[in-house]
Amino acid sequence: MSESARRREIARADRVLPGVWRLRLPLPWPGVPHVNAWALAAGSGVVLVDTGLGGPGGIKQLELAMSQAGFQVEHVRLVVCTHAHSDHYGLAGTILDVAGCELWMHPNHQHFTKRAADPEGMLQRRIEVARQSGVPEEALRRYQSSQRGGDLGVDRIALPDRDLLPGVEIQTDLGVWQVYETPGHAPSHVCLHQPDRDILISGDHLLGRVSLYYDYGYTPDPAGEFLSSLDVVDRLGARLCLSGHGRPFRDVHGHLEANRREVAERMGRVRAALEEGPKTPFEIVPTLMQTEDLTPMLVNWGLSETLCYLRHFELGDAARKIDGEEPERWALVEGARAA
16 A cells, blocks of 8 residues: 555544634545544534544544544534535444534435435335346346445434524634535535635535535435525635535635536436437446446446436426336437427
8 A cells, every 4th residue: 555545544634724623534435535524613622514434443533633633522512414424424423422412414314314224225225226227137236235234334323403404503713604405415415604704614515626426316306406506505605615525625606617517517418318319327327427337336326316317307398207118218308309
C-alpha cells in the first residue's frame, strides 16, 4: 500500500473557520475515500453535523479526529444528520450513548432505518426490483451472496429526538442555522444555512464535484425532487459550502449549475437509449454510465439512477412502461423524441 493511500485511511481534523472543524473520516468504498462530519462550537462543546460510518473502528476514527480539534466525543451536545445514509448516520447511536445528547434528523428516515431493522427483507426487495428491471439471474445471485450478512455501517438504529424540519433552529457560537428540506439524494435530506455568514452545510446534496445518486422507490420523483432542491439552495445565496465529501468550496451557484447540466446530460443519455427502441432499465445502464464494464457497484448506482429518470419521464408523459412485459421494458411516448 502506498504512503498516500495509508494517509487517506487516517481520520483528521482541519479548522475551516473559527468555531468550525472539518472532521475527515475514512470510508472503505472505492472512489469515495472519506466523509466529512462538521463540528460546530456550541458553548462548552460542539454540535456535530453528521457522524461518519459505523461498524468496526468507526468510533475510534471519530475520536481521533475530534481529539485533533481539541474535543472528545463526550463534548458533543447535539447530533444533527443531514440524511440517513450510513456514512452520515452510522455512528449516531454510539455517540448518543457516550455523550448523552439528542439526535435531530428529518422524519423521512425509513429509507435507511427500515432497511437496518430488516436487512434481509430490504435485500429481497432490491433483488426483486433488479429482476423486474432485467438484471440477469446469475448477476442477481452474485449480488445477493455478496450482500447477505454484510455490515450496513450502522452501530445501532437511533431514532430522532426531534424532527429536523423547516422552522427548527440549531444554536451554535456562529449563530443560528436554519433547516431546508432538500430531498432527491435521499428522502431524509436537509441542508443547513447560516444566513449571517452565508455558509451552507450541504450533506450530499451539493458536492465539490458532481456525483449523482438518488434513493429509488421511496418518493414519487427523486430526480425531480433533486432538481427542485437545487432551486431551494440557490435562492439562499450561500458563499461557502461545507459538503459531505471533499473540501469546502465557494462559487456555490456555479456548482449548482454544474449539477443542473449533469442531470440534463444524463437524462439525455437515457432518452437517447430509448430512441433506439424499447429497453429494460438494465439495458439502459451502459448508456447512462458510458461503459460496458459494469462492476456490481456501477450496476447498483446506475440502475437506481436509470429508474429515477424513467419515473421522471413517466410523470412528464415522455416515457411509459410497456404493458405486460416481464422484465419491464420502457418506450418513449409518441412525440417525446422532439420534446
